[in-house]
Amino acid sequence: MRRLILFVPLLVFFVMGIFLWRGLQLDPSKLPSALLDKPVPAFSLPSLQQPERMLSELDLKGQPALLNVWATWCPSCKQEHPHLNRIKDEGYRIIGLNYKDERVKALAWLDRYLNPYAEVIFDEKGTLGLDLGVYGAPETYVVDANGTIRYKHVGVVDERVWQQIKPMLDQMASGEQVTQ
Amino acid sequence: MKKLLILLCLLPVLSQAAIDTYEFKDDATRERFHTLVFELRCPKCQNQNLADSNSPIASDLRREIHRMLEEGNNDAEIIDFMVARYGDFVLYRPPVNHLTYVLWYGPFGLLLVGIVVLLLLPKLLRKRSQDKDESHLSSNEADRLNKLLEQEKDQ
Numbered sequence: 001m002r003r004l005i006l007f008v009p010l011l012v013f014f015v016m017g018i019f020l021w022r023g024l025q026l027d028p029s030k031l032p033s034a035l036l037d038k039p040v041p042a043f044s045l046p047s048l049q050q051p052e053r054m055l056s057e058l059d060l061k062g063q064p065a066l067l068n069v070w071a072t073w074c075p076s077c078k079q080e081h082p083h084l085n086r087i088k089d090e091g092y093r094i095i096g097l098n099y100k101d102e103r104v105k106a107l108a109w110l111d112r113y114l115n116p117y118a119e120v121i122f123d124e125k126g127t128l129g130l131d132l133g134v135y136g137a138p139e140t141y142v143v144d145a146n147g148t149i150r151y152k153h154v155g156v157v158d159e160r161v162w163q164q165i166k167p168m169l170d171q172m173a174s175g176e177q178v179t180q
Numbered sequence: 181m182k183k184l185l186i187l188l189c190l191l192p193v194l195s196q197a198a199i200d201t202y203e204f205k206d207d208a209t210r211e212r213f214h215t216l217v218f219e220l221r222c223p224k225c226q227n228q229n230l231a232d233s234n235s236p237i238a239s240d241l242r243r244e245i246h247r248m249l250e251e252g253n254n255d256a257e258i259i260d261f262m263v264a265r266y267g268d269f270v271l272y273r274p275p276v277n278h279l280t281y282v283l284w285y286g287p288f289g290l291l292l293v294g295i296v297v298l299l300l301l302p303k304l305l306r307k308r309s310q311d312k313d314e315s316h317l318s319s320n321e322a323d324r325l326n327k328l329l330e331q332e333k334d335q
Contacts, residue, residue, distance in 0.1 A: 028226055034267035100236070126240060133265040135223035135237045 033141075033152035034133050040067070040147050041131035048098050048106055048120035055121050060147045064172040065093040066165070067141040068117070068157070069129065071101040072109045074137040080156040081113045087162060088116035092169060096120035099129045099137055140165075144172045202246045209249050216245050216258060219273060223266045 035041075040057045047053045060067065068084060070077040088094055096117035098106045103122060110120070123129055132141070135154075142151035142165055151168060153161055204210040214231070220241070222233040230238050230245070241262070248258050262270045274280050317325065 031223060031267060031269050034263065034265055130240065130244065131265060133223070133267070135266065 030154055031135070033149065035149050036152065038149060040141075040143060040149060041128065043121075043128045043131065045128060046122050048096070048103065048110075048122040051103070051122070055119055057147055059119055060095060060143050062145055063093055064142070064144050064169050065095050065118070066157075066169070067095050067097060067143050069097045069099050069132075069134050069137050069139040069141075071099045071137050072105040073101065076156050077138045078113070080138050080158070081116070083157055083159065083162060084116040085114050087157075092166075093118050095143075097128060097132075097134075098122050099134060100124065100126040142168050202242075205250065212255060213245060213249055216249075216255065217242055219271070220245075220259070220262055221270050221272050223270055229272060 040060050042057050044054050044056050047055050066087070068080075070080070084094055094117050096119070098120050100123065103124075106120070106122070110117075121128065126134070132139075138156060140153045140157050141149050142153075144150050150172070151165065153165065155161075157165065202210075202213065204213065217231040218229050220230045222228045222230050222235060222238040222241070224235045224237045225233045228238070230241050244261075245258055248261065253261075259271070268274055274283065276284050
C-alpha cells in the first residue's frame, strides 16, 4: 500500500502532461464570441454602394447568411476574397461589413476583385464592429434566418474552414423548410 | 550637459505616458479612466491591457471608455459593456463563477494539501523508523549471526 504512494508524483506528472498537451492544441488568439446565440445587435448604417440607403439588422433576417467583416487595409481579406466569391457562386448569401474603411477604396476593391456580397454595410466608424465584438478583420459570423449569431470564425475563411461552416448553413436552411 | 542627461533619463517615461490625450471633467474621472484601462485587456493582443496597447482596437476601446465616462456611466456599466461584446477575456480580474472556481480557490486548495502533507510527514517518518526497529534481529537470530561470523573468521 505504501509503495503506491510512490506513484503519486508520476500520476501528477501525467495529469499535468495531459493539460499541457491540451493547451498546446489551443490557439490563444481565437476568442469565443460573447454574442454566440444572441441576435445581431441593432444598427442603422448606410449601404456601401448606395450611401442614401440605410441597412439594419432586419436585412440579416429571412435567410441564413454569412456576415463577413472586411476592409481594404486588411491583407488577409485579399487572401480570403476568392474563397468568398466561390461561396457566393455555390449559392450562399454573404453580407459584407466594410469595417473602418474608406468608401472609394472599398468600391474600387469590389470592382477589382468582384463582389460576393448580397449587401455591404458601410461601418466607417466601426460602431457595429464594436457592438459585434470585432477585434480584427477578417471575421465571419454565421447568422441564422432569425438574425441570431450561431458561430464566429476569426481569420480567413479558406476551403478547410468553409467545409466546417457549410454544414451549419445547410442545416439551418433545411430546418427552416421543415418549420415553414 | 547635466540638464540634457536628466532629460534623456525622462524620455522613456514621457513616451510611455503619451498614448492619447483625453480631457476629463475632473481628476476623479481621470483616475477612473486610468484604473479601467489598466484592468481591461486588449482583445486583439495576447497579454496587454488597454493602456499599454497601441493596436487600433485598443485605442477604439479607450475612446469608448472615455465617452462612457463623460456620459456619466459608472464603472460597472462600462465593464458590463465590454464583457457583453468581448466576453470575460477582457477582464484581467475574472469573475468568480463555476468556470473559475479552480482558478480562484485552487491555490488555497494546494496550500491546504501542502499543510496536511507537512503535518503528516513527521508522523510517517517516525512510523517508518519504528518499523525499522521491528526489523532488528531477535536475540536468537543475533546469536546465530555472531556464530556464523566467527566461523568465517576462523577459516
